[in-house]
Amino acid sequence: MRPFLPRLMAVGLALVLTAAQVHAFETRARAAFVMDQTTGTVLLTKNADEALPPASMSKLMTLYMAFEAVRDGRLAMQETLPVSQHAMSYGGSTMFLDTTDRVTVEDLLRGIIVLSGNDACVVIAETLSPDGTESGFARLMTRRARQLGMTNSTFANSNGWPAPGHRMSMRDLSLLANLLITEFPEFYPMFAETEFAFDGRAPSNVRNRNPLLRLNIGADGLKTGHTQEAGFGLVGSAKQGNRRVIFSFTGLESEKDRAEVAEQMVSWAFRQFSETTLAREGERIAEANVWMGKFARVGLVPAEDITVLLPVLAQGKVKGEVIYNGPIQAPVTKGAPLAELVLTPEDLPEMRIPLVAEADVPEGGFGVRISTATSVLAAQFGIGGSAQTEATQ
Known part of the structure; x- marks a missing residue:
C-alpha cells in the first residue's frame, strides 16, 4: 500500500x-495590457479581457493572415492583385487605390502597416477569402483568431471600420503582436518604417502614425488605431538590451494623449523592472x-x-x-x-x-x-x- x-x-x-512593492502604472486608457516578452511576465492589466472596438489595430489580424499566406506559398510578394469597387469605396486612411490598379502584395503590406490603408486590407481580404468577399474573410479571421487563443476577438471586416460586433481585447491584441514578432521576423522590420510614399499619389498620407518610432527608445512597431467609437489606441513594442516589451491600450481622447501614454508606458516597463536569475x-x-x-x-x-x-x-x-x-x-x-x-x-x-x-x-x-x-x-x-x-x- x-x-x-x-x-x-x-x-x-x-x-x-x-x-519590492511596485505601484501599478496609472493610465487614462479605458483598457490596457503590458507584458515583458522576454520572460512572459504580465506587468499590467486594465480591463484587458474586455472586447472593445479595436479600430485600425485589428488590421494586425489581416497582416498575420497575409504573412501566413506568403509563408505557405498562397501569396507571393511581387504578385500583383486587382482592386475591387468595394475596396475602392472605403474612406478614412487609404492608399487611394482605384479599380484600374494592380498592386504588388509587398506594396499592399506596406500600405497597411505604414499608411493604415483600409483599401489595401480589402484587396488582401478578397484575395484570401474563401468566397472572394471581405465578409467571408472576416469570418475566417474570427475562426483563425480562436485557433490562436484570441478568445475575445470577433471580426466583421478586414480593417477595423466601425461595425457591430467588430471587437478585440487588449490581451488578444498583445498576443497577436507577440505572434507577429516571433513567427515572422522576416516581415517584422516593416513595422518600424516611418514613411511609405506609394506611387507618389498621396503626399498627405506617407508617414507612419506610431508616435514612438522617432523617439530612439527602442520602439519598432506595431499599429495605431482611431475611430470616434474606439478613441485613440496603440499596439506597440520596444526592445532595449535583451528585453522586449509588448503593450496595447485604447480609449484615449487625442493623438497627444496616445503619444504621452505610450512613452510613459514604455519608460515604466523598462525602468521599474529588471531581469533576475534566481537559479542556474x-x-x-x-x-x-x-x-x-x-x-x-x-x-x-x-x-x-x-x-x-x-x-x-x-x-x-x-x-x-x-x-x-x-x-x-x-x-x-x-x-x-x-x-x-x-x-x-x-x-x-x-x-x-x-x-x-x-x-x-x-x-x-x-x-x-x-x-x-x-x-x-x-x-x-x-x-x-x-x-x-x-x-x-
Whole structure:
C-alpha cells in the first residue's frame, strides 16, 4: 500500500528572492495590457479581457493572415492583385487605390502597416477569402483568431471600420503582436518604417502614425488605431538590451494623449523592472520523497536557468514554494518533470516554473521493499518500525 499526498509541499527552500512593492502604472486608457516578452511576465492589466472596438489595430489580424499566406506559398510578394469597387469605396486612411490598379502584395503590406490603408486590407481580404468577399474573410479571421487563443476577438471586416460586433481585447491584441514578432521576423522590420510614399499619389498620407518610432527608445512597431467609437489606441513594442516589451491600450481622447501614454508606458516597463536569475540549470532547489526507490529522495532542479522579472527597488522578501504529487513512485528518470516552483512576487502574477529530477532513482532492492512494507504495517498498527535504509542521493 502506497501512502499518497495529493499536494505535498516542500517549503524550506534555500531560494529566497528580494522584491519590492511596485505601484501599478496609472493610465487614462479605458483598457490596457503590458507584458515583458522576454520572460512572459504580465506587468499590467486594465480591463484587458474586455472586447472593445479595436479600430485600425485589428488590421494586425489581416497582416498575420497575409504573412501566413506568403509563408505557405498562397501569396507571393511581387504578385500583383486587382482592386475591387468595394475596396475602392472605403474612406478614412487609404492608399487611394482605384479599380484600374494592380498592386504588388509587398506594396499592399506596406500600405497597411505604414499608411493604415483600409483599401489595401480589402484587396488582401478578397484575395484570401474563401468566397472572394471581405465578409467571408472576416469570418475566417474570427475562426483563425480562436485557433490562436484570441478568445475575445470577433471580426466583421478586414480593417477595423466601425461595425457591430467588430471587437478585440487588449490581451488578444498583445498576443497577436507577440505572434507577429516571433513567427515572422522576416516581415517584422516593416513595422518600424516611418514613411511609405506609394506611387507618389498621396503626399498627405506617407508617414507612419506610431508616435514612438522617432523617439530612439527602442520602439519598432506595431499599429495605431482611431475611430470616434474606439478613441485613440496603440499596439506597440520596444526592445532595449535583451528585453522586449509588448503593450496595447485604447480609449484615449487625442493623438497627444496616445503619444504621452505610450512613452510613459514604455519608460515604466523598462525602468521599474529588471531581469533576475534566481537559479542556474541543474542547481538543486529542493528534494522530493521517493517511494520504493533505491534512494529515499531525489533532487529537484530547473531544466534551464530560472530568470524572472522583478521590481528594481528591492526591500521585502518573496519566498518560493515547491509543489509536487508525492511521494514519487520509483523508478525515476533524470530530467523527468516532477514538481513546480511557485513564486508570488508582490503586485505581479504568480509564476510557476517546472522542476525536474536531478538524477535517476532505480527501484529499490529486496531489502528496501521489506523495510518499506514493515514501516507501513508498523504505522498502521502503531507499533513503530524502520524506514527506508538505503542512502539518500
